[in-house]
Amino acid sequence: MSTVMRVNFEPVRDVLPVQRADFPLADPTLADPMNAVALVDGEWMAVTNAYKIERGSTIGSVGAEATKRCYPLWAERGRYDVQAIANRKMPVLWLGAWEFDTRIFDATATVGSGAAITAQDQPVKVATITIGTRNYTGLVGHGGSGDTAFMVGFVTRLPAVNGGKLRLRGGMLY
C-alpha cells in the first residue's frame, strides 16, 4: 500500500523535453486543498470536449477504469499558482517521454482484465484506487494483450526496491 505525501509525483529524468500543458479544470473546486477529493499530483486526467481536464475515472467508484486517454497531473495539492488563476488551470505531462516516481498507485489491485503490479516492464493503466481513507485516480497493473484498457506507462522500478514509490516511464503511448 502506497502512502500519499505532500509530493507524490516526481521526475527522475530531465523534464525539459517534456511538454507540460495547462488545462482549466472542468470542476474548479478540485483545486481547493480542503476539498475531500482534492486533486493531488500523480492523479491521471482526461481531456473533455471543452478542452478542460477531469479525472480519468469516476472517483466515487473504486475499480472504475479510465475509458479515455489519460495524462498525469504534475501539480501538488493546493498550489497557490493554480488557485490564483480564475479558471483554475493545472499542468499535465502532455507530450514527450518521461520517467517519474509516483505514489498514486495500487500494486495489489486487479481491475478488469488487469493484473497486480509485480514485474518490471509491466504496463500500467488508470483506475480509481483507494489509498488510506480516500480515493484517487491512479495506476493499477495492466493485463497485457487480454486487457483493452489504455496503457499509460511501463514499470521501470518496483515499489519494493524504490522506497515505496512506483517508478514508471510514460509519454510514448499517447
Add this chain to the structure above:
Amino acid sequence: MNGVSPRMLNDLFNAKLSTADGKEKLAAYGGSYIRDRLREVSFVRKILPPEQVTRTDCQRSVNHDTLVKIIDVEPKSRAMAITFRGQPTARFIRGEKAEIAFFTISSEIFQKTEQELLAYEMPITKVIEENSVKDIQEIEDREFVLHIEAACQALQTEANGGTPTALNYAGIAGSLVTEFSIRKGELARTAGNNTATVLPIQRTDIVNLFKLIDGNRLRCERLLMTEVDYDDILQWTVEDNGDRIQSETTVDGYKYNTLLGRPYIRTIKTDILRPGNIYAFTSPEFFGRFFVLNNTKFYIDKIANMITFQAWEDIGMGVINIASVRKLELYSGDANPTTDANTLLSNFIPKAEDELGAVNNRVEQGLKFPQVVSF
C-alpha cells in the same frame, strides 16, 4: 532605432542572436521596452496600480513551492455612548487576513527559422515586443474581469438568500430577484424580453451604479466600460448634458476625464470586457491588490537556424473587499454564470484565452480588394 529599415533590423536581430553578447543585449532591449508598454495598455493597472514585491515580501508554503502575499484587512471597531458609570463593550482584536497568490502569464513560445525570417520586411523585433505585450496584457485584464465578475456575483447571491438567482427582465418584472451588487440598466428593465441586445446607457444608469457603492460607506472612484458603451454616451441629449456640453460633444466628442464627477476607463478589448457590462470601483486601498513579483522577462535564443523567443511575468492580483466593485448590465438577459437562465451567457463573459486576439483582416481567406494574383 529610428532611421533603420525594418529589413536591416531583422538582419541585425539575426546577427546578434549568433553571439552570446548579442543575445543579452537583445534581451535587455526587449525587456525594457515591454515593461513600459505593458503599464500603458493594461486597464487593470489603471484600476489596481501594480506594486512591485520581492521574494522577501511573500510567504511560502510547507506543502508546495509556490508563493502568496498575505494582506491584512482592516479590523472591526466601533464606539458607543455610555454613562459616567458604565463601561464600553470589549472587543478582542482580530483582523482578517487574505492571501494573494502568484502565477505566471506568458506569451506563446514564438519560433521561426532564420531563413524564413528573410521573407519578412516587417521588423521582427517590433513584432516580438508587440505580440508579447499584447498577449500578456490581455490575459492580465481577462483574469481581472473574471475576478471582479466573481466578486459581484458572490455578493449578489448573498443578497438573494444564498441562492444564485437569475437577473433578467423577467426576474425584475416579477420581483423575483434583488439587485444588490449588479443592476440592470433602465432600458433593460423595460425591454419586455430577455435578450443579449446591449441597450444604450442612460445617465440614470450611471447614477444608480454609483449608488450601489456609495450607499455602503464607500465611494465609487472609477468606472470601467467598453468603447462601445462609451459611444452611447455621445448619444445623450441636451436634457442629459445641458447646452454647453451638448455643443462641445457634438463638435469634439466628450472630452472630459470624468463622467458625472467620477473618472472612467475605456477599453477597446470587447472580447474581454464584453459590451453592456460596466463596472464601478472604489479606490484601490478599499478594493484589492495587484503585485508584480517579476516584471516581464524576455527570453530569446537561437539554436542552429531556429529562433525562439518568449516573454512572461509573475504577478498576483486579488479582490479582497468584494463590496468595492459593482456592476451595471445594459442587456435584459441573465448573465449569472450559475443560472444562465436565458442561455446567453457566452455573450456576456470574457472569451476563452485561445479565442482572444481574433484577426479582423481576411487576407488569409484571400479577401482583399482589388484582388491581385501573383504568379
